[in-house]
Amino acid sequence: MHTNQTLKSYRGRFAPSPSGELHFGSLLAAMASYADARAHQGQWLLRIDDIDQVRVVPDSEQHIINSLEQAGFEWDEPVYYQSQHIADYQQALGNLTAGGLIYPCYCSRKQIKALARDNIYPGICRETAIPDESADEYALRIRVPEQNLSFNDLIQGHYCQQLDKEVGDFIIFRRDKVFTYQLAIVVDEYLAGISHVIRGHDLISSTPRQMFLQQQLGFATPRYGHIPLAVTPDNLKLSKLSHAKKVTTDLTTLVLAARILGQAVLKAEDYQHQQDFWKHLFQIWQLKQVPKMEKIEIMY
Ligand SMILES: [Zn+2]
Known part of the structure; x- marks a missing residue:
């Protein structure tokens, strides 16, 4: 891997995990990242976050891809699969280990719960040193410094977190031998040269962890923008609902999504074709119009 990469051109992405159908909440994230990329004459990539095979629902990846195609999304490169980049995560872990930041943790969830404050x-x-050869089960954690990490979110504004007080040493490699989301996506964004990450608000609190890993690995930090999370009127995150409805991909739904994202699109019947909607959205798209809110209620 090269270090000190500079991010010159706009490259965005949408990265669903194949754990169910494309629902309305993920359509919002897909649309916001896509429209922002196109409004900047940028590229837009599709990544399937399938590192955690336990959570993968068979066929859902193909369902998501079909829904995106039907909705008129066009990605610029072949789909990127996390499951094909294990060697890259391994290399990043090696670099972090060489930097002396990684240690094995043998604690059970129960032990941690008994001793931890605020989780x-x-x-x-x-x-504890990493054993050379061991049959023991342990996770690998990264030591975090007493450091404030802050960034200017493109939608939510200033965001700041003190890693040691608010997060603590976090897991990089799980006891069941799976690389964690935090490490994987830092490597993914780097390998794909992603310059802008537009995603749901549920991930804003993991951004400082990702920035910390980028700093340790010598990767550039992309710009981040977090859109409001779609919740049901009883405050349930759509993606957490096992029955979250598969999104329809008709113009009415696309127009509704764009309006929720604060964009001044026309009525569905004023667009003759789906392409007209997208073309118009790219012209008028303004990230600053996306509501500066943590969540937004969706009757869906
Ligand atoms: Zn431990």
């Missing part, structure tokens, strides 16, 4: 890992195993 923050209290560093019990911090001084």
Whole structure:
């Protein structure tokens, strides 16, 4: 891997996990990332976040891709699969380990719960060395500094987090031998040269962790923008609902999504074809019009 990469041109992405159908909440994230890329004459990529095979629902990846195609999304490169990049995650873990930041953690969930304050890992195993050969089960954690990490979110504005107090040493490689989301996506964004990450608000609190990993690995930090999370009127995140309805891809739904994202699109019947809608959206798209809210209620 090269380091100190500079991000010159706009490259955005949408990265669903294949754990169900494309629902309305993920359509919002797909649309916001797509329209922002196209409004900047940028490229837009599709990534399937399938690192956690336990959560993968068979066929859902194909369903998501079909829904996106039917809705008129066009990605510029072949689909990127996390499951094909295990060697890259391994290499990044090697670099972090060489930097002396990684330690094995043998604690059970129960032990941590008994000792942790606010669910923050209290560093019990911090001084433990990584064994050369061991049949023992352990996770690998990264030591975080006493450091404030902040960034200017393109939608939500200033965001700041003190990693040691608010997150604690976090897991990079799980006990069941799976790389964690945090490490995987930092490597993914780097390998794909992603310059802008537009995604749901549920991920804003993991952004400082990702920035910390980027700093340790010598990767450039993309710009981030977090759109409001779609919730049901009883405050349930759509993606957490097992029965979250598969999104329809007709013009009425696309227009509704664009309006929720604050964009001044026309009525569905004023667009003759789906392409007319997209063309218009790219022309008028303004990220600044996306509501600066954590969540937004969807009757869907
Ligand atoms: Zn531990």
